Amino acid sequence: MTVLYTTDHEWLRIEGDTATIGITDHAQSQLGDVVFVELPKVGRQLKKAEPAAVVESVKAASDVYAPITGEVLEVNDTLSSEPALINSDAAGKAWIFKLKIADKSELGGLMNEAAYKAHTA
Amino acid sequence: MATHVSEAPTLRKTPLHALHLARGGKMVPFAGYDMPVQYAAGVLKEHLHTRAAAGLFDVSHMGQIALRPKSGKIEDAALALERLMPQDVVAIAPGRQRYAQFTNAAGGLLDDLMVANFGDHLFLVVNGACKAADEAHLRKHLADACSIDMLTDRALVALQGPKAASALARICPEAPAMKFMDAGPQQVDGISCFVSRSGYTGEDGFEISIPAARAEAVVSRLLDNPDVMPIGLGARDSLRLEAGLCLYGHDIDTTTTPVEAALEWSVQKSRRSGGARAGGFPGADVILSQLEQGASRRLIGLLPEGRAPVREGAQLFADTNSADPIGAVTSGGFGPSLNAPVAMGYLPASHAAVGSLVFADVRGQRLPLRVSAMPFVPHNYKR
Numbered sequence: 345m346t347v348l349y350t351t352d353h354e355w356l357r358i359e360g361d362t363a364t365i366g367i368t369d370h371a372q373s374q375l376g377d378v379v380f381v382e383l384p385k386v387g388r389q390l391k392k393a394e395p396a397a398v399v400e401s402v403k404a405a406s407d408v409y410a411p412i413t414g415e416v417l418e419v420n421d422t423l424s425s426e427p428a429l430i431n432s433d434a435a436g437k438a439w440i441f442k443l444k445i446a447d448k449s450e451l452g453g454l455m456n457e458a459a460y461k462a463h464t465a
Numbered sequence: 466m467a468t469h470v471s472e473a474p475t476l477r478k479t480p481l482h483a484l485h486l487a488r489g490g491k492m493v494p495f496a497g498y499d500m501p502v503q504y505a506a507g508v509l510k511e512h513l514h515t516r517a518a519a520g521l522f523d524v525s526h527m528g529q530i531a532l533r534p535k536s537g538k539i540e541d542a543a544l545a546l547e548r549l550m551p552q553d554v555v556a557i558a559p560g561r562q563r564y565a566q567f568t569n570a571a572g573g574l575l576d577d578l579m580v581a582n583f584g585d586h587l588f589l590v591v592n593g594a595c596k597a598a599d600e601a602h603l604r605k606h607l608a609d610a611c612s613i614d615m616l617t618d619r620a621l622v623a624l625q626g627p628k629a630a631s632a633l634a635r636i637c638p639e640a641p642a643m644k645f646m647d648a649g650p651q652q653v654d655g656i657s658c659f660v661s662r663s664g665y666t667g668e669d670g671f672e673i674s675i676p677a678a679r680a681e682a683v684v685s686r687l688l689d690n691p692d693v694m695p696i697g698l699g700a701r702d703s704l705r706l707e708a709g710l711c712l713y714g715h716d717i718d719t720t721t722t723p724v725e726a727a728l729e730w731s732v733q734k735s736r737r738s739g740g741a742r743a744g745g746f747p748g749a750d751v752i753l754s755q756l757e758q759g760a761s762r763r764l765i766g767l768l769p770e771g772r773a774p775v776r777e778g779a780q781l782f783a784d785t786n787s788a789d790p791i792g793a794v795t796s797g798g799f800g801p802s803l804n805a806p807v808a809m810g811y812l813p814a815s816h817a818a819v820g821s822l823v824f825a826d827v828r829g830q831r832l833p834l835r836v837s838a839m840p841f842v843p844h845n846y847k848r
Contacts, residue, residue: 376507376509379509380772382828402700403502403702
């Protein structure tokens with residue numbers, strides 16, 4: 345299992361052909377109190393860099409982009425009733441959606457944890 | 466995630482800038498100033514704390530103006546100011562203040578403001594983003610009757626919430642005896658300040674104008690009380706939105722009249738048709754006629770039926786499929802005290818009745834909203 349990061353502050357946990365995607369703890373701390381999460385529809389084909397989900401704080405709405413191309417396999421419905429889970433456990437229970445990875449070569453452009461830490465430092 | 470980095474030009478600092486930084490304020494550009502949007506507690510906790518106890522807001526970016534009558538008679542300054550607004554300024558008793566608007570020739574709003582009678586002069590508090598234009602407007606039209614002083618050496622803070630009075634009483638024993646919209650000079654912690662019992666949250670509270678050099682000391686005394694938490698611009702906006710209070714540049718501007726903005730209550734009888742000093746302000750023809758006949762559109766409260774916030778700029782539709790919008794949201798977000806999204810916007814009079822159902826376009830979906838009475842959260846003023 346590998347965890348990768350984007351410059352847009354998303355994380356991807358790679359398990360076989362599946363990528364589980366969420367936003368980083370750094371991102372949630374920048375956003376502040378999350379009050380609403382709009383999830384993508386299961387089955388939707390997402391292209392890399394396409395808006396996939398929306399995370400809204402009291403003050404503003406922020407897009408979550410698909411970090412790679414793929415089909416939405418599953419979404420975290422818990423976030424509909426408990427959006428604040430993003431603030432309390434962004435890197436764990438508050439995963440947002442799972443993608444079936446269409447092209448593994450796209451993973452090459454993402455950062456490992458050390459590189460992401462340097463990016464946010 | 467899309468994160469925004471603003472390359473701000475040289476931002477001005479309020480006299481409380483160092484205090485914001487020391488207390489962990491997350492600073493953003495606002496009205497030309499480097500201001501705290503929130504502190505470590507975050508918008509949600511800051512909002513709820515203000516409604517439960519007391520919040521301290523730095524609003525020093527706002528303009529504070531002294532208008533002194535050249536004749537020495539306060540009524541002359543009041544009459545002069547009435548040339549620029551549809552309010553009865555003459556009737557503001559010494560020690561009282563009133564909500565007002567500067568109007569333009571089309572009946573639109575150049576700014577909204579507070580006007581206080583300090584006995585020998587009038588004291589105005591105007592929006593930060595409008596203060597330079599307001600000063601020029603006053604100089605252009607009132608220079609014959611008034612001297613106009615922009616008080617740039619003063620901070621302005623708001624102390625808001627059910628515990629504001631007890632918190633301020635520790636350093637200003639006279640404060641709890643003041644009533645809503647009382648205003649005047651007071652000693653606060655031994656410093657000569659101007660205090661009004663008013664605010665922008667819907668809660669009981671005070672606005673305190675403090676000489677810049679003493680602002681940090683006075684504010685530190687207020688914050689040296691577990692009931693009082695510093696509050697950023699984020700919660701200031703969610704508090705005023707729940708209270709149904711307009712934000713200039715968003716809900717009201719040069720294209721909206723006081724009647725369209727549902728501010729008729731702020732236009733006194735004496736300035737309306739048949740009143741002792743009817744008209745005589747810019748846009749009087751439009752505003753007086755709208756006061757009698759109504760306006761074709763109206764600023765209304767909106768409660769989204771789902772959980773998704775409907776934000777400023779969202780277009781409003783009569784149904785789920787019509788192509789032509791009938792209005793737009795001018796302020797919208799999440800109301801922490803209501804624990805639900807809230808919004809306000811303009812709708813045609815035909816759709817403005819409380820209970821009407823309209824639809825907002827949010828990311829390509831039509832979300833239902835119900836027209837609601839405002840305020841969304843009851844006001845808690847000490848009348």
